[in-house]
Amino acid sequence: VTPIVRTHVGSAARPTEPFRPVLDAEIIGRLERLGESTNQDLLGQLIALFRTDADTRIDDLRRALAEGDAGAVLSAAHSLRGASANLGARGLSDLCARLESDAALSDLSTADLMLDALEAELLQVHNALQQTVVMP
């Protein structure tokens, strides 16, 4: 496993806390092994998919928030949560889950703030994924 991804320490950790790893090493390792067993660069494909997908979801979230459409927020947050969880981006996935559950209750009062935090975390995820691909 690449050294930049350390073992995840407790799910209660806040995504903004510095010791919290951006990516879960175990899940990244799992995807690498799965890719090897099916003779494909699964991780590379996932990262490429995620790169475009995640940005689209952020755009969707922005638009949905501007329109006050809780249903659309819910749907976009859910998709992004699944995608980020697949890549072991727990901090990002947790943020999406919170946004999703608020949207499920039609509570968008703190959604703007959460979306800012979400974008900041996404940037970190993008960087960490980039390094994962670069690392041999």
Add this chain to the structure above:
Amino acid sequence: MRILIVDDDATSRLVVESAVRALGHECFSVTDGEQAWDAVQSGHPDVVLSDWLMPGMSGVELCQRIRGRTSGEYTYLIMLTSQATVEQALEGMRAGADDYLLKPLNPDDLAVRLIAAARVTYLHSQLARQRTELKELNVELVAIARHDQLTGLGNRLALQEEFEKLEARVTRYGHRYSIALVDIDHFKSFNDCYGHQAGDNALRDVAHQLKAATRKGDSIYRYGGEEFLCIFPERSIPGGAVAVERMRSGVQALAISHAANDLGVVTVSAGLSMLDPGATRPVNEVLREADEALYRAKELGRNRVESAARPVGLDELCTLDEGLKVP
């Protein structure tokens, strides 16, 4: 197995597809509930691996639709949910899902669940096959139970069911039927003389001859040992008598040797009666009349057709009654 993956998120689909293929299964994917429903019906997957929250249709609804199918094929349903929303698993299982898996997917967990899925779908397919076999066997048994093996004609059970229908038709629609009892003359002597094998052959030949003499819509049953019952829909007694007379002469023309019989060949006697709306008599009564007519045909020398002629003159009736009382 053939596995359908339902997820609107492309990364999730890619992960699940890879994990399923790594386990040696075939898979195809769709992105929402409506597509999933179409794919289940047209693609016949053994297993559906579906995300719980999908655009267009809820996981519950997909579960219910799949379980509501009556096609007989069993679709094993695994819901995908995250740890944060694990209560959805309970909801899913209640709606008809077979199992659930947590996202992000652990390929080892998937392997375990798919072993269970293979076992359960195999059992379901066996059950479905046995059910089909039982159904076919049942149809066969129903036919066998109503058939006389020797002559190929309907038997007493088939006749009993037919009579129930006839009575209803007579009462409800005013239909009428003439009914004939046909009996081989001196058949006991035939068996004594030629043996039971020859007796069976004669029964079969006579049955075929009787059957050949009926018209479309008429029916004929083996009523007893050497006795047959014919039903002629919408025919009065004279009309029925013509048909039975054709049967009688047909049997005689077969020229089956029967030394103990008057003509030296096998012949039949017949008694005719009628089930009609005017008389409103039960079938049993009509059968008794036919039996009396048959008795009379025997008394009058056999190889002939007698009718329970109605209306019957009082004198004639008394004479007949007298005749019947003779032990």
